[in-house]
Amino acid sequence: MNATRSASSPARPDPRDVRDMRGVRDSRDSRDSRGVRRVRRVRGTTLFELLVVLVIMGIMVGMMAVSADQNGTIALDQATVVVQDTCARAQALARSGRAPVGVVFDVAGNRLAIVREDGTLTKDPLTHADAVVNFKAPNMPSHVALKTAAFGAAGVAAIFDAQGVPLLGGTVTMQRKGLTRTLTLNAATGELTGS
Numbered sequence: 001m002n003a004t005r006s007a008s009s010p011a012r013p014d015p016r017d018v019r020d021m022r023g024v025r026d027s028r029d030s031r032d033s034r035g036v037r038r039v040r041r042v043r044g045t046t047l048f049e050l051l052v053v054l055v056i057m058g059i060m061v062g063m064m065a066v067s068a069d070q071n072g073t074i075a076l077d078q079a080t081v082v083v084q085d086t087c088a089r090a091q092a093l094a095r096s097g098r099a100p101v102g103v104v105f106d107v108a109g110n111r112l113a114i115v116r117e118d119g120t121l122t123k124d125p126l127t128h129a130d131a132v133v134n135f136k137a138p139n140m141p142s143h144v145a146l147k148t149a150a151f152g153a154a155g156v157a158a159i160f161d162a163q164g165v166p167l168l169g170g171t172v173t174m175q176r177k178g179l180t181r182t183l184t185l186n187a188a189t190g191e192l193t194g195s
Helices: 047-068 073-097
Strands: 029-031 037-039 101-106 111-116 132-134 145-150 157-160 170-176 179-185 192-194
Touching (some): 073 101, 073 132, 073 157, 073 170, 073 179, 073 192
Antiparallel strands (some): 111 132, 145 170, 179 192
8 A cells, every 4th residue: 555655745654653753742842761751841930920020110110200200290299189188078077067177277387287166176087196287297298388378368277168168269389399389279169179
């Protein structure tokens, strides 16, 4: 039967013959001197290696973000969020307690505080300490200064009535490295927006 096979078709090697299979073997296979097949483990990336790379990338991005804030816009953005959060908390306290609550801005001391109608400080619900935000504290955006606070007849206090509506609108101005950010309290909505 082999004699009738055409010369153009290649001869099929015997699968049991190891010598003919040398060039055809899978690169992961290896055979020892006895012909016993040994499979090498294909090495991949471990979860630990991926986590190390992600941590290194995170550190690099953090360093770039700090160096990108040369003019202080990030610190002003953070301070804006702090002031907005404080006013929103005062508004919520006024609504829930059905009594006026205010945010007093101490420009000279570079701080603000949430006070009740009688002028006493409210407590922070998380720390149970007085609800005072001090921009000189180490956990606050650095070198941000309160420049002005003007709320009409209320002076330096944004006062919310028992329904959480501001009695008067007004503005708060903050500054860092020559940049100025003005926050405006809308008397109709109670929203504090920055510009």
